[in-house]
């Protein structure tokens with residue numbers, strides 16, 4: 001007897017939608033962007049949907065008032081610095097921006113690029129890799145569905161990076177998110193819905209971080225201990241909330257502006273100029289004492305291709321290119337203690353000897369051995385993915401909704 005799901009699968013195939021790929025290694029093997037970006041369902045995500053806010057929607061409140069997330073929020077709320085939200089639901093209020101006290105009482109990066117907090121007990125930001133002549137290499141806004149060519153290139157170069165993932169993208173593209181762990185990259189949080197963090201209430205800002213952390217944990221099995229605010233929009237109130245969640249704030253001093261091409265006067269030539277200026281600064285000795293971090297994106301084909309095109313020049317200029325956590329000797333990048341990153345020295349030694357500098361210990365990435373990614377990317381995959389059959393990722397794309405409608409009509 002045919003199940004509803006097999007009927008749906010047949011309908012979808014007739015409509016030209018590919019059958020679901022259900023493992024990280026299958027997804028990572030895709031080479032055309034259309035296939036990579038065809039929505040699929042992933043059982044653990046489908047099963048947990050009610051525990052998350054709607055994806056790509058700014059968090060308006062914690063979803064449940066009776067779970068660990070809310071309890072954690074209530075336990076810290078009274079101690080959060082008393083700084084008013086600078087907008088509503090992630091949208092900045094321009095009158096607050098323009099009327100802001102130039103003495104910068106909140107250490108508001110957006111206005112002053114302040115990275116040293118004014119409120120006592122709040123930890124400062126990392127805006128540069130501490131090691132000399134070193135680039136802390138990272139990319140924002142992933143996982144992008146079509147990132148295989150980009151990740152393949154990094155793997156070929158035995159190059160790891162820090163991936164600042166958006167929670168909503170992680171639930172949209174869980175198998176792509178798993179690839180970061182399988183390939184030995186470091187994952188940090190880039191919020192749930194990618195809005196301006198200072199324009200949220202305490203509870204909303206907490207939720208933007210909490211749900212992104214939970215999404216990454218659900219899908220990859222690891223809980224990040226670092227984050228980056230969208231647009232760099234952070235003040236001491238937001239820093240404190242992130243700190244209470246165990247998240248270290250990673251900013252940047254150099255901006256490629258790759259995300260902004262063809263908006264507000266930024267051209268591809270502007271972006272190349274920004275890369276070239278960074279490379280020239282290495283030669284000029286700017287990083288002889290302290291290294292660099294540049295803002296770049298896993299956002300679309302242009303930003304990823306530009307990263308690849310510039311990699312050989314960056315590698316020739318800097319002595320070392322490492323994930324940000326490696327530049328900090330942060331050998332335990334996640335809450336889960338059975339996963340480690342190499343120290344800065346170990347990473348470089350492994351590269352120098354041509355060996356793998358990948359993450360190790362009990363990590364899925366390390367267990368893969370000879371290039372195989374099977375069994376990678378956390379236990380969640382094993383528990384959920386296999387019987388996925390053909391469920392739709394209905395929450396995301398209109399295409400999915402239309403196709404589901406067609407399938408049910410059968």
Ligand SMILES: *[C@@H]1O[C@H](CO)[C@@H](O)[C@H](O)[C@H]1NC(C)=O
Pocket residue numbers: 077078202203
């Ligand atoms: C958290 O603190 C803020 C600021 O003091 C307050 O307005 C809000 O009501 C508190 N939220 C809860 C759920 O107690």
Ligand SMILES: *[C@@H]1O[C@H](CO)[C@@H](O)[C@H](O)[C@H]1NC(C)=O
Pocket residue numbers: 261262268302
């Ligand atoms: C930006 O615009 C130029 C001129 O229209 C076009 O050639 C280029 O492909 C665009 N680049 C991106 C990344 O959209």
Ligand SMILES: *[C@@H]1O[C@H](CO)[C@@H](O)[C@H](O)[C@H]1NC(C)=O
Pocket residue numbers: 033144145146299300301302
């Ligand atoms: C991912 O990259 C593709 C290819 O450039 C682009 O079409 C798509 O919009 C990107 N996805 C997101 C969510 O930005």
Ligand SMILES: *[C@@H]1O[C@H](CO)[C@@H](O)[C@H](O)[C@H]1NC(C)=O
Pocket residue numbers: 146147149150301302304305308
């Ligand atoms: C960008 O798109 C081109 C054309 O589809 C493709 O050949 C190339 O591999 C893509 N680059 C990346 C980094 O995905």
Ligand SMILES: *[C@@H]1O[C@H](CO)[C@@H](O)[C@H](O)[C@H]1NC(C)=O
Pocket residue numbers: 130131327328329343344345
């Ligand atoms: C990382 O560890 C090495 C070896 O102990 C040390 O020389 C270096 O100063 C450390 N770097 C940082 C940023 O802690």
Ligand SMILES: *[C@@H]1O[C@H](CO)[C@@H](O)[C@H](O)[C@H]1NC(C)=O
Pocket residue numbers: 221336337338362363364378379
């Ligand atoms: C690491 O520990 C967690 C529990 O904290 C477990 O779920 C996971 O499977 C372990 N991963 C590996 C690769 O051993």
Ligand SMILES: [Zn+2]
Pocket residue numbers: 140141190194230231
């Ligand atoms: Zn971003």
